[in-house]
Amino acid sequence: MDNFSFYAPTYFAFGKDTEKQAGALIRRFGGHKALLHYGGGSVVRSGLLDRVKESLNAEGIAWVELGGVKPNPRSGQVYEGIELCRKENVDFVLAIGGGSTIDSAKAIAAGVLYDGDFWDFYEGKRVEKALPIGTVLTIAAAGSEGSPDSVITKEQGMIKRGASGEAYRPKFSIMNPALTQTLPAYQSACGITDIIAHLYERYLTNTKEVETTDRMIEALIMAMAHEGPRVIENPDNYDARANIMWAGMMAHNNSCGVGRSQDWTSHNLEHELSALYDVAHGAGLAVVMPAVFTYTMKHDVTRFAKIANRVWGCPMDFDCPERTAKAGIEALRSFLISIGMPKNFAELGAKEEDIDQLAQTCCWGSENASGKLYGFTQLTEDEVKEIYRLML
Amino acid sequence: MDNFSFYAPTYFAFGKDTEKQAGALIRRFGGHKALLHYGGGSVVRSGLLDRVKESLNAEGIAWVELGGVKPNPRSGQVYEGIELCRKENVDFVLAIGGGSTIDSAKAIAAGVLYDGDFWDFYEGKRVEKALPIGTVLTIAAAGSEGSPDSVITKEQGMIKRGASGEAYRPKFSIMNPALTQTLPAYQSACGITDIIAHLYERYLTNTKEVETTDRMIEALIMAMAHEGPRVIENPDNYDARANIMWAGMMAHNNSCGVGRSQDWTSHNLEHELSALYDVAHGAGLAVVMPAVFTYTMKHDVTRFAKIANRVWGCPMDFDCPERTAKAGIEALRSFLISIGMPKNFAELGAKEEDIDQLAQTCCWGSENASGKLYGFTQLTEDEVKEIYRLML
Numbered sequence: 001m002d003n004f005s006f007y008a009p010t011y012f013a014f015g016k017d018t019e020k021q022a023g024a025l026i027r028r029f030g031g032h033k034a035l036l037h038y039g040g041g042s043v044v045r046s047g048l049l050d051r052v053k054e055s056l057n058a059e060g061i062a063w064v065e066l067g068g069v070k071p072n073p074r075s076g077q078v079y080e081g082i083e084l085c086r087k088e089n090v091d092f093v094l095a096i097g098g099g100s101t102i103d104s105a106k107a108i109a110a111g112v113l114y115d116g117d118f119w120d121f122y123e124g125k126r127v128e129k130a131l132p133i134g135t136v137l138t139i140a141a142a143g144s145e146g147s148p149d150s151v152i153t154k155e156q157g158m159i160k161r162g163a164s165g166e167a168y169r170p171k172f173s174i175m176n177p178a179l180t181q182t183l184p185a186y187q188s189a190c191g192i193t194d195i196i197a198h199l200y201e202r203y204l205t206n207t208k209e210v211e212t213t214d215r216m217i218e219a220l221i222m223a224m225a226h227e228g229p230r231v232i233e234n235p236d237n238y239d240a241r242a243n244i245m246w247a248g249m250m251a252h253n254n255s256c257g258v259g260r261s262q263d264w265t266s267h268n269l270e271h272e273l274s275a276l277y278d279v280a281h282g283a284g285l286a287v288v289m290p291a292v293f294t295y296t297m298k299h300d301v302t303r304f305a306k307i308a309n310r311v312w313g314c315p316m317d318f319d320c321p322e323r324t325a326k327a328g329i330e331a332l333r334s335f336l337i338s339i340g341m342p343k344n345f346a347e348l349g350a351k352e353e354d355i356d357q358l359a360q361t362c363c364w365g366s367e368n369a370s371g372k373l374y375g376f377t378q379l380t381e382d383e384v385k386e387i388y389r390l391m392l
Numbered sequence: 393m394d395n396f397s398f399y400a401p402t403y404f405a406f407g408k409d410t411e412k413q414a415g416a417l418i419r420r421f422g423g424h425k426a427l428l429h430y431g432g433g434s435v436v437r438s439g440l441l442d443r444v445k446e447s448l449n450a451e452g453i454a455w456v457e458l459g460g461v462k463p464n465p466r467s468g469q470v471y472e473g474i475e476l477c478r479k480e481n482v483d484f485v486l487a488i489g490g491g492s493t494i495d496s497a498k499a500i501a502a503g504v505l506y507d508g509d510f511w512d513f514y515e516g517k518r519v520e521k522a523l524p525i526g527t528v529l530t531i532a533a534a535g536s537e538g539s540p541d542s543v544i545t546k547e548q549g550m551i552k553r554g555a556s557g558e559a560y561r562p563k564f565s566i567m568n569p570a571l572t573q574t575l576p577a578y579q580s581a582c583g584i585t586d587i588i589a590h591l592y593e594r595y596l597t598n599t600k601e602v603e604t605t606d607r608m609i610e611a612l613i614m615a616m617a618h619e620g621p622r623v624i625e626n627p628d629n630y631d632a633r634a635n636i637m638w639a640g641m642m643a644h645n646n647s648c649g650v651g652r653s654q655d656w657t658s659h660n661l662e663h664e665l666s667a668l669y670d671v672a673h674g675a676g677l678a679v680v681m682p683a684v685f686t687y688t689m690k691h692d693v694t695r696f697a698k699i700a701n702r703v704w705g706c707p708m709d710f711d712c713p714e715r716t717a718k719a720g721i722e723a724l725r726s727f728l729i730s731i732g733m734p735k736n737f738a739e740l741g742a743k744e745e746d747i748d749q750l751a752q753t754c755c756w757g758s759e760n761a762s763g764k765l766y767g768f769t770q771l772t773e774d775e776v777k778e779i780y781r782l783m784l
Contacts, residue, residue: 001631001635004404005405009399009401011397012396211619216608216642219607239601243393259407259638
């Protein structure tokens with residue numbers, strides 16, 4: 001196991017009606033005037049925004065608001081949020097929504113305290129400070145409610161990039177599983193897929209002897225495989241929603257990823273798809289993961305056989321572990337299809353003729369890019385193209 | 393799933409040589425003068441204490457020291473520590489040792505800031521404030537390095553009781569698995585048993601539909617079952633030590649116990665044994681757990697069958713799930729014996745003629761006691777006696 005540090009000082013208020021604690025929690029963590037940042041109309045229509053405002057009013061917390069965050073959140077709105085916060089002397093950013101809203105809130109929170117262009121953070125500059133951030137989570141997926149990460153898309157060139165830093169870790173996150181009961185099945189399935197991806201990408205490690213975190217990752221994937229179909233069948237299943245919501249946080253706060261190398265190849269390849277076609281991140285991952293895993297399996301067949309056997313119940317073929325490994329990837333693919341996820345480029349709305357561009361941006365798109373992807377295994381631009389072709 | 397809040401803001405520095413960070417971490421968390429609190433001679437003999445002092449000196453952190461903490465730490469030394477801290481204007485308590493040392497450090501840290509008798513906290517008073525606490529962990533067991541809990545034994549009447557409060561959660565914990573390589577096999581096994589008990593007592597819940605935390609608990613027990621025998625066979629197996637150390641923290645920081653009722657019956661019954669006979673806590677638990685589980689199994693056979701099947705690989709008997717449940721308890725017992733733990737009163741040095749006293753203190757020993765134990769199931773004093781008799 002590798003040396004590591006782990007620090008996850010987010011306060012979680014989990015369960016029914018917990019959004020009523022928003023005002024008190026902002027006060028507890030030092031806020032006086034908050035930016036309420038949210039996405040589409042559902043936060044408004046459901047009455048959630050009003051309930052949060054009531055809670056802030058009751059505690060004497062002032063607020064301004066900025067709605068309209070889009071999935072795959074854009075840099076344009078981040079600049080708008082930074083300007084608003086500065087003009088209004090905002091000292092706390094409250095995201096009300098899913099991963100896109102939270103990621104946008106994080107970018108705003110860092111940008112307000114930074115003299116340069118906030119995009120620097122998404123080109124590799126370390127996030128050192130940010131306004132304190134809180135979240136009211138409305139979709140279990142990105143894990144951004146408990147993570148130090150954020151992903152933003154720059155309109156110019158449609159570049160989607162991530163940034164990271166402890167200042168991005170929310171001070172508190174309000175997690176009420178009931179808020180996710182109104183999600184369309186497709187969005188729920190996208191969230192489940194994203195959570196599974198966060199787990200697989202931690203599982204695919206080159207570090208030896210990491211049985212504790214291996215077991216934890218397997219546990220969380222098995223929980224998702226159990227609860228996922230239950231919320232697709234019955235969106236009102238509160239307990240299934242609750243299990244998914246806690247698993248989504250645990251999957252990405254890194255307690256199951258410490259002390260081991262990780263693989264973020266699937267996320268890298270997917271970011272190009274959602275940037276170019278504006279598809280849901282989870283849907284993109286459902287198409288990307290089986291292709292990436294099929295291509296990289298030969299790098300460590302035992303690892304793929306282990307997850308196949310332990311998580312998906314594939315019998316271990318001791319004469320040919322590769323058969324077990326492959327069966328596991330097929331089991332994952334079947335599971336994702338069963339909850340309504342797309343299986344190939346066509347179903348996703350992606351196009352074969354864009355593969356060269358996708359691979360090029362993926363390998364060379366950021367200022368720090370080297371033309372190769374480094375993760376579980378090292379991939380050249382040509383290999384990335386081959387993987388995209390497996391998605392056809 | 394029940395509503396809950398979760399807040400675990402401890403910074404973990406994990407891995408080789410991390411004790412060198414002690415001084416910098418005390419500074420980071422606001423300390424200027426530390427109490428170095430530790431147990432027996434091994435911390436001194438191994439050079440660990442000197443390395444910690446060097447690290448403090450390098451950062452200009454002053455210190456005083458109080459060694460000699462005993463397993464099942466006593467109230468007498470807590471009073472001594474409180475007095476020392478007040479006299480010396482100590483503003484940070486650093487525990488260097490295992491659960492006993494950390495628990496003693498927590499009691500001192502709270503006592504310094506409290507006008508009354510610190511024992512009030514162990515009679516049910518909520519811990520509201522304490523000096524900041526840090527730890528350098530030398531045995532994976534109690535999970536106190538990441539928990540808000542502390543257990544102290546009062547010499548008068550040999551009463552062993554726990555206290556809890558967020559102020560007890562360490563600001564930082566230094567976890568270097570190499571420090572545990574010099575532990576005798578028996579102590580290592582005691583630690584493993586304690587970790588398994590923390591997991592079982594969270595598993596035994598009356599809350600329905602908690603699959604995510606069920607799976608996490610199962611995962612951590614399986615990791616212990618895998619790594620435990622490896623450190624007994626080879627004490628120098630760093631990676632096995634590392635896996636156990638991280639599992640020990642995760643088992644008790646409550647991320648796998650949130651939103652569900654828990655059972656602390658085995659801990660309650662064991663505390664009487666270690667208070668009366670001064671046996672190692674883990675050794676006591678090895679004798680207590682199979683007895684408690686055998687007695688309470690009928691309360692929820694399915695739950696015991698589930699852990700038997702998933703963790704210990706016992707075939708599910710669909711005609712008679714009780715057979716599976718029993719097989720799981722036997723598998724646990726065999727495992728504990730295999731790593732060198734005692735299996736009954738005689739091997740533990742406990743006496744049949746003390747059973748009435750043990751049960752009486754267990755059910756009526758604290759000021760708030762009601763004569764019954766409440767956990768997975770409700771137990772009368774007579775039932776507690778019956779359970780102790782199962783340990784003969």
